Amino acid sequence: MRNLKIISLSLLFLFIHSCSEYSESGESMETAAEESKIPVSSTAATYQDEERQFVRTADVSMEVKNVYNSTMRIESKLAQIGGFVTNSQLESRILSKENFAVSQDSAMEVKKYRVSNQMSMRIPQKELGNFLNSLGEEIEFLHYRNITVDDVSLNFVLSELENNRLNSTHDKLENIQNKNGEIQDNQDVVNNMDRNKSEINQKKVATMKLKDEVAYSSLTLGISEKEKISETLIINPKTYEDKFRPSFWYRAGISVQDGFYFFQSILVAALYIWPLWLIGILFFFFLRTQIKKSV
Known part of the structure; x- marks a missing residue:
């Protein structure tokens, strides 16, 4: 009777212990699932300052359930906020392919493949944070999310100072060219004016490019899905x-x-080597003659 009580208590202890481990395992799985859904946005993508100008770039790699469907939804959301895609490379990469005979006339072609898409896009800078957050609806697993913010406020100040300097130089060259005398025909003045005008144009384009980079953030997005298997009946x-x-x-x-x-x-x-044969025959007869003479 005493042994029976001991056995019963032992079984009860094991049951309680196993239930506790199962509960902890379930909690850890839920925690892992929550941790895998890392927030995609950051204050680096949303911070605004009226006195500063920022160039923002983001790089995201994630796993989704279906690459094609996610691509369509992402491009649709991008168009709604005024963004646009500059590059999209959707491909299915075959990992392995085997044929298994089913009958004398047919076989089953089994392919393991993975679909992925590498995208580059431009997003209005004020919408970058919201757009990154919207990607969370597609994420099955986040590999990484990198955001870089460059403060280019001083670049605009330098660009304005350079433009003023170049314009001042241009005005001085025009005054020199308009003077009467031999200087008006001086080729050096004309060449200097051309170079100065070229520098002004290049500086304008560089400033426009910088403004565009501030207005539209750049995002490189890589999406992929788990390996899939395709079965096709073939000859x-x-x-x-x-x-x-x-x-x-x-x-x-x-x-x-x-x-x-x-x-x-x-x-x-x-x-083709008949000369060698001829030399060999002549050498044979010569050697034979010498042997006869010696005998």
Whole structure:
């Protein structure tokens, strides 16, 4: 009776312990699932300052359930906020391919593949944070999210100062050119004005490019899905090869013919070195004559 009580208590303890482990395991799985859904946005993507200008770039890599469907939804959201795609490379990469015979005439082609898409896009800078957050609806697993913010406020100040300097130089060159006398025809002044005008144009384009980079943030987005398997019923390649395989007598005839051609090639090669044969024969007779004389 005492042994029975001990056994019962032991079983009860094991049951409680196993339930506790199962509960902890379930909690850890839920925690892991929550941790995998890392917030995609950041204050780096949303911070605004009227006195500063920022160039923002983001790089995101994530796993989704279906690459094609996610691509369509992402592009639709992007268009709604005034953004646009500059590059999109959607592809299915075959990891392995095997054929398994099902019958004499057919086989099953089994392909393991992974679909991915590498995208580049431009997003209005005030919408970057919201757009990154919207990507969370597609994420099955986040590989990484990198955001870079460059403060280019001083770049605009420098650009304005350079423009003023170049414009001042241009005005001075025009005044020199308009003076009467030989200087008006001086080729050096004309060349300097051309170079100065070219620098002004380049500086304008650089400023426009910088303003565009501030207004529209750049995002590089890589999305992929888990490996998938495709099964396709095809003609059995082995049967197809056997169907058009030449007969034995045909292959035997070809072998005899090829052997004859090979023998001809040997004879032609032997005739090609006929001077060596001639020298060898002459040396043989010379040696034979010398042996007879010595005897």
